[in-house]
Amino acid sequence: MVKRDILQKSPNVRWTDIAGLREAKALLEEAVVLPLWMPDFFQGIRRPWKGVLMYGPPGTGKTLLAKAVASECGTTFFNVTASMLTSKWRGDSEKIVRLLFEMARFYAPSTIFIDEIDSICSSRGEGSEHEASRRVKSEILMQMDGIAAAPAHTPPPIVMVLAATNFPWLIDEALRRRLEKRIYIPLPDAESRLELLKLNLKTIPVADDVDMDEITARIAGYSGADITNICRDASMMSMRKRIRGLTPEQIRALPKEAIEQPATKEDFEASISKISSSVSQQDLKRYEDWTTEFGKFWPAGGTPRRRPYGIPWRPVFSVMKVDSDSPANPCHDVMLDYLNEIQRPPPPPPPPPKCLQILS
16 A cells, blocks of 8 residues: 555656745755765764654645656655545554555665645644654654664665644654754745746747846745746636637637647736735745744845844855855765765774783
């Protein structure tokens, strides 16, 4: 059942299919791609991250990022939902969780993606919490801690839990500790909005009077899903105008060339006037407050915040220098450090124990 419903070999989503989110892509590459390329470097204290949490407003590309991780990295992808882990029989849910992690280790390197993880692992101890739900949470926490380790003298399999949620403040604190990387996926900035418009309209003819920069400025505060809806609605405006007042027989007789008309400036203005942003400023403030307290990444272009007690923030991607002047490979500096280390001469052997020195 786990293999039939959860296992997905390749979701077939590439980094180029996702507009913007350069910093989030770089962090996911560091957490997933580099341990596969440089397994000798990611040992001991530099072991791969066992849990990554992506949170942010709805429609910002969290699920697409998870699918791109599985496709680009060549890992086995386990797509988990709440319905797959629930059963009417007592104890079956915990067994499904255990079998899930055992299969992930068998097919390693693998990625376990849990979408809307707040519906499965909300805070324990609530008055409405059922006993079965508590046992499932405990099993997930124990499996993530790696109790069922690999045999001796065998490198542990690479299994990463990738979670996504729109409500990070509802997650249990023990799971929050195990999700070591917590990445805030913000609303797209101006450059990402322009890139998203071009990506959605690459197969749609656009009239010459359409100014992409003007549209980009007007849709500030929209999520990626909202921008996709605007492009979809604007691309259908010419068809709606052409079939207005026609009978079904006349609509069927229309040639394709009569319907495929370029999207005009008026079409985009009408779509923007009908489609509003799905994210409010109050929701954004709540995400920023949670990021200030627990998160490890803030939107591109933002100023570093301060933790409580005056402890300053330190960007998790500062070692990788991910900005507009970065090289083509965002992992450039990490790879250089690795190459410098493996080329370093080995240290001298330690002196023999005193008992051997006396015998000699």
